[in-house]
Amino acid sequence: MPTDVYASRRARVCAxxxxxxxxxxxxxTAPERPRNADSEHPFRHDSAFFYLTGFAEPGAWLLLDxxxxxxxxxxxxxxxxxxxxxxxxxxxxxxxxLGIDEALPVALLxxxxxxxxxxxxxxxxxxxxxxxxxxxxxGWLAAVRSRSRSGIEAPAQQRDLAVVLDEMRLFKDAHxxxxxxxxGEIGAAAHVRAMRACRPGxxxxxxxxELLHEFRRxxxxxxxxxxxxxxxxxxxILHYQAGSAELGLGGAGxxxxxxxxxxxxxxGCEYGGYASDITRTFPVNGRYTPAxxxxxELVLTAQEAAISxxxxxARKLDSHWAAIRVLSEGLLELGLLDRNTLGGVDDVVANAAxxxxxxxxxGHWLGLDVHDAGEYSALDExxxxxxDGMGQRVVKKPSRLLQPGMxxxxxxxxxxxxxxxxxxxxxxxxxxxxxxxxxxxxGCELLSRGAPVRPDDIEALMRK
Numbered sequence: 001m002p003t004d005v006y007a008s009r010r011a012r013v014c015a016x017x018x019x020x021x022x023x024x025x026x027x028x029t030a031p032e033r034p035r036n037a038d039s040e041h042p043f044r045h046d047s048a049f050f051y052l053t054g055f056a057e058p059g060a061w062l063l064l065d066x067x068x069x070x071x072x073x074x075x076x077x078x079x080x081x082x083x084x085x086x087x088x089x090x091x092x093x094x095x096x097x098l099g100i101d102e103a104l105p106v107a108l109l110x111x112x113x114x115x116x117x118x119x120x121x122x123x124x125x126x127x128x129x130x131x132x133x134x135x136x137x138x139g140w141l142a143a144v145r146s147r148s149r150s151g152i153e154a155p156a157q158q159r160d161l162a163v164v165l166d167e168m169r170l171f172k173d174a175h176x177x178x179x180x181x182x183x184g185e186i187g188a189a190a191h192v193r194a195m196r197a198c199r200p201g202x203x204x205x206x207x208x209x210e211l212l213h214e215f216r217r218x219x220x221x222x223x224x225x226x227x228x229x230x231x232x233x234x235x236x237i238l239h240y241q242a243g244s245a246e247l248g249l250g251g252a253g254x255x256x257x258x259x260x261x262x263x264x265x266x267x268g269c270e271y272g273g274y275a276s277d278i279t280r281t282f283p284v285n286g287r288y289t290p291a292x293x294x295x296x297e298l299v300l301t302a303q304e305a306a307i308s309x310x311x312x313x314a315r316k317l318d319s320h321w322a323a324i325r326v327l328s329e330g331l332l333e334l335g336l337l338d339r340n341t342l343g344g345v346d347d348v349v350a351n352a353a354x355x356x357x358x359x360x361x362x363g364h365w366l367g368l369d370v371h372d373a374g375e376y377s378a379l380d381e382x383x384x385x386x387x388d389g390m391g392q393r394v395v396k397k398p399s400r401l402l403q404p405g406m407x408x409x410x411x412x413x414x415x416x417x418x419x420x421x422x423x424x425x426x427x428x429x430x431x432x433x434x435x436x437x438x439x440x441x442x443g444c445e446l447l448s449r450g451a452p453v454r455p456d457d458i459e460a461l462m463r464k
Contacts, residue, residue: 003099017066023122170374187276188450208252224275235430279434286462317399352391
């Protein structure tokens with residue numbers, strides 16, 4: 001484990017606390033979650049906790065003092081439980097293994113926190129995301145205040161630790177970039193595997209099985225989110241999930257893949273804690289119909305316009321509006337939007353008429369979470385009047401400027417449902433093309449282009 005990477009991140013948090021007046025930061029990992037009876041969902045660590053520790057066991061807390069010290073509270077070694085649940089690191093070896101200053105058993109949490117909070121100017125913890133955490137903090141603060149007659153002072157401020165951590169996590173270091181490149185490679189290989197396996201008569205869940213096989217055989221821990229495998233008309237449902245609904249599980253459904261239809265797969269893996277997020281749309285029988293190819297090439301042109309504006313100095317939303325203009329012009333030219341009624345491209349964009357066929361954003365931050373931490377608005381600019389994407393004018397801060405080290409998705413799409421004013425040749429065509437982009441000093445690096453994106457290349461791959 002590269003302990004220096006995590007130690008450097010903890011040091012940066014401590015420096016931020018000092019710059020803001022000091023205090024003690026506390027951060028729990030995620031809880032274990034029951035599934036049913038005596039079965040639990042697979043444990044997945046809290047992303048921010050893992051970002052600062054690299055520690056993936058449940059039942060752990062991290063404390064950071066503005067002075068620079070770190071304390072981990074974790075489960076003790078337990079021979080009986082380890083027989084059933086697996087090995088534990090334990091506090092006796094955790095400090096040296098993780099590069100943390102001190103480690104104690106988590107059973108001491110309620111004893112340690114009031115002691116460490118005494119005479120601190122502030123307590124920092126993430127506001128939201130951890131049920132009951134605020135109440136726990138208030139309990140510890142009450143314990144500190146009960147000692148006021150002894151000259152002990154409780155923190156006068158409660159501050160949001162997520163404000164510090166989210167901005168740090170937005171910029172990926174070399175260690176993170178290497179993991180995300182690998183996640184992109186594995187995710188792309190899984191899409192290739194699904195394209196090669198696809199043929200009429202298969203079910204959506206059979207293609208999902210190909211994805212999962214490639215994820216695990218390549219060393220990923222599994223999917224980064226519930227995979228979307230949408231055949232035919234299901235591709236027009238943005239977050240289509242039909243698998244094992246009776247068990248409360250997401251995943252692919254059982255619709256049959258039919259010749260002449262498209263299949264949209266939105267799937268990515270988690271590798272080393274980091275996500276890939278890739279979407280490809282391909283013909284079930286290996287050849288696009290003329291209508292499918294026309295809309296596909298329109299979406300691809302929109303993505304290329306967005307990619308060209310994913311570079312340092314451009315704003316996060318510049319790529320979105322570039323894709324919107326391409327899509328709007330294409331929808332007018334194809335007659336899917338009526339020029340006589342709606343006007344030209346500027347009118348369609350201003351009135352958000354495109355949202356009938358394209359109703360989501362063109363990308364989001366990517367990292368430890370699929371929709372990763374980080375502010376989308378400029379932090380140090382005044383609010384201005386601008387379009388909100390819903391055909392309204394609002395006053396808010398501008399979209400933030402892109403900088404090297406940010407990672408985001410670029411994912412335009414079109415979704416055409418049956419309607420009296422829509423030619424039947426377009427019905428049930430749902431297309432999304434999504435890639436993962438690392439902002440570099442020169443522009444951006446696409447981490448997921450191991451999966452073909454041009455229609456001729458997809459058809460050639462499927463013919464093999």
